[in-house]
Amino acid sequence: MEPVLVLDQLDKSFGGLTVTYNVSFSVMPGEISAIIGPNGAGKTTLFNQITGNLLPDKGRILFKNEQITGLRPQEIVARGMGRSFQITSIFPEESVLENVRISCLSRRKEVLNPFRNVARFKEATDQAYFILESLGLAKHAERPAFELAHGDQKLLDIGIALGLEPQLLLLDEPTAGMSPDERQLTRDLIKRLWEEFNLTLIFIEHDMDIVFGIAQIVRVLQLGRLLAEGPPEEIRNNPEVITAYLGEEVR
Incomplete structure (x- = not known):
């Protein structure tokens, strides 16, 4: 089975600030995955590159085996990618x-x-x-x-x-600003939508209960670099991830 999305060595800087550096990973069809990391880790910037809102300084993006690097957002949408935003x-x-x-x-x-x-x-x-x-x-x-x-x-x-x-849906902090009860309802909704609409789904999220509750794969960004990726339990017990982001209480 071919990946639906491939990121190959993506770099993006603003002035002297590197926001993403050498980010590479593949997303398989039907996968539901999360991207986590501290504020300023480059998560939204990465989404902006995938969806055509920002042009990478280096690297390439493949969607359904077609290179989409440099295409306008509406051209990428027409190919089957959708997105919600951190600010509605x-x-x-x-x-x-x-x-x-x-x-x-x-x-x-x-x-x-x-x-x-x-x-x-x-x-x-x-x-x-x-x-x-x-x-x-x-x-x-x-x-x-x-x-x-x-x-x-x-x-x-x-x-x-x-x-x-969309065949691929990106959700940028879908539960931001919600109450604990709303977040739990939205967690269940996201999983149901993923199943009901037969989606490949990537979401950015800070609520670890949601991340570890529904993601099949978790990818961790730190200072623009991909620190780790893998199943939730592997990420939960990764010493580098614990030190950089999760803390001992999440284990």
Whole structure:
């Protein structure tokens, strides 16, 4: 089986600050994995390189055996990659339904004139409702997105990404700012979405209960370098990872 994503010696610097250095790893189809590390380790910068928001200074990125290094974000999305953001990227004045429907229509290239093809518009609406049902947001479908609680806005951001029908989904700190109860519900939701939508999924997360609860593979960044990667128990007991990030209490 071929990897769905390959990172090959990615470097990125800003001025004299190296943010990622010689990062290489492969992600297999259907894998659910986590990227962890201290603040400033380069996790979001790495996501930005994968999704085309930043151009690596060196190295290459392969997605489904095609080199995507240097492609624009929309070109990468069109190839089957989706992403949610640490700071939500939603249309606050639009309804919850419309946020996801716009994404579904975008996938069908119907955003500029959604009524040109009534069948596709209905199909996109049905798909948007299905996604909202999966996220537990259907009851808020007609509300403006800005009225949602923070946790629900984070879920809506995931819904927008799902509307693009990704094969690979990247989630940047999906539980940031949530209460402990919300984080646990979101952990279960992420696992269910991974199964229900048949995704390959990579997420950045600081909550180790979530990381060790659902990730098959954990990758650890420190100062822009890949410190370790492996199954959760291996990472949990890795002396370098304990010293650099986890601490003894996580074992």
